[in-house]
Amino acid sequence: MSDAAPDTLLRTSLHALHVSLGAKMVPFAGYDMPVQYPQGILGEHQHCRAHAGLFDVSHMGQVRLSGPDAAKALEALVPGDLQALKVGEIRYTLFTNERGGILDDLMVTNAGDHLFVVVNAACKVQDVAHMKAKLPPSIKVEELTDRALLALQGPAAATVMARFAPDAVKLRFMTAAAMTIQGVACFVTRSGYTGEDGFEISVPNDKAEALAKALLAEPEVKPIGLGARDTLRLEAGLCLYGHDIDETTTPIEAGLAWAIGKRRREEGGFPGADMILAHLKGGAPRRRVGLKPEGRAPARDHTEIHDDGERRLGEITSGGFGPTVGGPIAMGYVESAYAKPGTMVNLIVRGVARPAQVVAMPFNPTNYYKP
Amino acid sequence: MSETKYTQEHEWIRVEGDVGTVGITDYAQGQLGDVVYVELPAVGKAVKQGGDMAVVESVKAASEVYAPVSGEVVAVNDELTGAPETVNADAGGKGWFVKIKLGDKAQLDALMDEAAYKKFVADLG
Numbered sequence: 001m002s003d004a005a006p007d008t009l010l011r012t013s014l015h016a017l018h019v020s021l022g023a024k025m026v027p028f029a030g031y032d033m034p035v036q037y038p039q040g041i042l043g044e045h046q047h048c049r050a051h052a053g054l055f056d057v058s059h060m061g062q063v064r065l066s067g068p069d070a071a072k073a074l075e076a077l078v079p080g081d082l083q084a085l086k087v088g089e090i091r092y093t094l095f096t097n098e099r100g101g102i103l104d105d106l107m108v109t110n111a112g113d114h115l116f117v118v119v120n121a122a123c124k125v126q127d128v129a130h131m132k133a134k135l136p137p138s139i140k141v142e143e144l145t146d147r148a149l150l151a152l153q154g155p156a157a158a159t160v161m162a163r164f165a166p167d168a169v170k171l172r173f174m175t176a177a178a179m180t181i182q183g184v185a186c187f188v189t190r191s192g193y194t195g196e197d198g199f200e201i202s203v204p205n206d207k208a209e210a211l212a213k214a215l216l217a218e219p220e221v222k223p224i225g226l227g228a229r230d231t232l233r234l235e236a237g238l239c240l241y242g243h244d245i246d247e248t249t250t251p252i253e254a255g256l257a258w259a260i261g262k263r264r265r266e267e268g269g270f271p272g273a274d275m276i277l278a279h280l281k282g283g284a285p286r287r288r289v290g291l292k293p294e295g296r297a298p299a300r301d302h303t304e305i306h307d308d309g310e311r312r313l314g315e316i317t318s319g320g321f322g323p324t325v326g327g328p329i330a331m332g333y334v335e336s337a338y339a340k341p342g343t344m345v346n347l348i349v350r351g352v353a354r355p356a357q358v359v360a361m362p363f364n365p366t367n368y369y370k371p
Numbered sequence: 372m373s374e375t376k377y378t379q380e381h382e383w384i385r386v387e388g389d390v391g392t393v394g395i396t397d398y399a400q401g402q403l404g405d406v407v408y409v410e411l412p413a414v415g416k417a418v419k420q421g422g423d424m425a426v427v428e429s430v431k432a433a434s435e436v437y438a439p440v441s442g443e444v445v446a447v448n449d450e451l452t453g454a455p456e457t458v459n460a461d462a463g464g465k466g467w468f469v470k471i472k473l474g475d476k477a478q479l480d481a482l483m484d485e486a487a488y489k490k491f492v493a494d495l496g
Contacts (some may be wrong), residue, residue: 041430042405227404227431296408296452298428321407321430328408350410350426 012058013148013205014212021223029121031059034225041227045323048194048232049364052154053224054215061124062147062202065131066114067139074108074115077134079251079270081261085110090174090189092259094251095130100275101247102254103130105239109176109189116176116187118149118200120241148208153198153232155367156220161188161199163218168199173368182207182214193229195236195366234329235322237290237361243301244288244317244331252279253333255288286314287339290361291330291347293354298328299347305334306346306353313338313345324364331361375463376439376479377488383463384439384471386479393439394467395427395458398492403429406458411447411468418444418471420478425468427458436468440478446470 009032018025023034034056036044047053065074071082080093087110095103104123109116119127124143131141152160161168167179168188176189184207192198203211215221224232230240239245245254250272257280264270268277293299303316319330330347338345341360346353375385381399384391400406410426418424418438425436447469451457458466473479483491 035431036404040405042407045430231430296455297410298408298433300433321428323430 010059012056013208014056014058014150017209017212018056018223023223023225026226028226029059031121033059034223036225036227037223039222041225041231042323044222044224044228045231047222048154048196048224048228049324050155051220051222052152052156052160052198052218053194053228054212054221055151055153055224055229056148056212057151057200058148058205058208059121060149061117061119061121061127062144062149063117063119063128063131064114064142064144065117065135065139066142067136070115070139071110073135073139074131075264076269077131077271078106078108079260079264079273079276080108081263082108082110082115084261084263087112088171088175088177090176090191092174094245094256094259095127096251096270096272096276097247098271099247100250100272100279102241102245102249102251103127103247105241105245107189107191111176111178111187116202122242144202146205147202148205150201150203150208150212150215151192151194151198152201152215152221153192153194153196153224154220155197157196157198158369160215160218160220164214171199171369173197173370182211184211186211190369193236193238194232195238195362195364196232197367197369230318231320231323234318234320234331235324235362235364236366237331237363239288240318249288249333250276250279250284252276253284253286253288283336285336286333287336288317288331288333289339290359290363291316291319291332291345291356292359292363293328293330293347293356295354296327297349297354299330299349299354299356303330303332304348305332305356306348307338308344308346316347322363329363330356334358375485376482377485377491378437378439378482379491380437382436382439384479384482386473386476389473389476390445391440391442391471391473392467393424393469393471395436395462396488396492397462400459400462400466403427403434405430406455409451409455409458409468411449411451412444414444414447416444418442438471439482440471440473440475442471442474444469445472
């Protein structure tokens with residue numbers, strides 16, 4: 001992730017809207033993005049948990065994969081069971097490397113005649129190059145640079161969406177469909193990264209601002225910046241690529257074994273399968289865990305985690321304050337022997353050892369729509 | 372008579388007699404955003420002008436608060452421990468951090484007065 005000078009930063013199609021709403025803009029993954037609006041991170045976070053929040057996630061990469069057996073072809077790069085996806089189903093999966101590390105995490109939707117893939121902003125150039133290089137020439141890889149991506153998240157998201165797209169609220173969590181919203185052809189997924197019920201709407205760039213304004217005009221909806229997006233996903237126990245997962249962490253260490261399909265465990269056939277399946281079978285040397293520091297002091301990324309002696313067990317990969325939890329929360333990696341919930345460890349904050357407990361995640365119960 | 376002085380690191384100090392009350396400025400709290408934690412030094416601690424004195428943490432990040440003058444910490448604002456949001460609500464008043472017994476009052480001469488600080492902040496854009 002590079003923080004370029006402001007004049008070289010890219011802009012999403014909602015940039016002018018963010019500025020007009022009074023957002024504080026910061027460089028993120030090469031884009032000039034809203035970190036917060038005048039309401040502030042705490043207020044935005046709480047609004048999203050109580051009502052509904054609108055996020056601009058247009059910086060993320062939207063990719064269309066088409067061609068014969070695209071799902072089977074993509075399985076050569078990821079450990080997810082993509083061939084099992086029925087039309088309209090979404091799967092969370094990972095691009096892995098030959099050492100079993102993670103190149104990026106992504107969402108793959110079976111959109112019928114193609115796969116709709118959403119990847120992280122900071123990784124999208126590499127991801128597209130990776131797919132173009134590794135997939136057979138019969139698979140067409142197109143980055144949908146003409147589309148914006150809006151996320152509407154929160155317990156009132158469905159109530160709001162019902163006014164715009166009645167078909168959207170029929171979707172269950174991790175399913176998707178093409179639909180028309182205010183006369184515009186959109187692709188809607190029931191997904192998100194906040195732990196709340198919600199939707200992501202892929203919409204043409206030139207229609208994005210009108211749709212965002214229409215959604216923001218609803219009484220339940222307020223704009224939410226990247227600051228609250230981070231606290232919301234941390235409370236939901238979700239990984240942030242480049243922090244909680246990277247090229248050195250295997251999916252098993254990261255606690256993402258659930259993302260590896262049963263058939264894929266038996267067949268392998270994805271990069272790093274030897275290492276990943278060995279971790280799956282024999283256990284990983286370290287594990288990603290949730291941590292609750294005692295007291296009120298947050299422990300930030302790269303804070304060392306020690307045992308009750310002075311031995312280093314690992315470090316925090318995402319840490320801060322959980323507004324809904326009402327105190328500090330963190331996730332990080334520890335030696336596997338210390339990964340059991342209830343285990344006490346020390347966090348070394350500004351040179352002082354402060355006790356913290358290993359806890360199960362999510363920190364805040366998720367609220368997905370699974371009728 | 373008390374006068375408030377300011378540092379380039381956005382601390383303020385209001386001196387009465389030989390004790391100065393210290394906090395961060397309203398501009399600083401606005402830049403930080405929602406304050407969720409304040410770490411204060413122990414009473415009796417010796418601090419050095421420009422040296423580490425306290426830590427203030429917003430949702431996003433931890434920031435050092437530097438001592439505007441050298442001296443001894445003679446009181447800390449314990450209320451911030453339970454209500455760190457006071458820093459946002461009243462940075463220049465109830466959100467004070469510590470009281471320092473000044474070692475050398477001449478150190479105040481190097482700090483900005485209110486007019487100079489206002490101009491300093493305005494120039495930051």
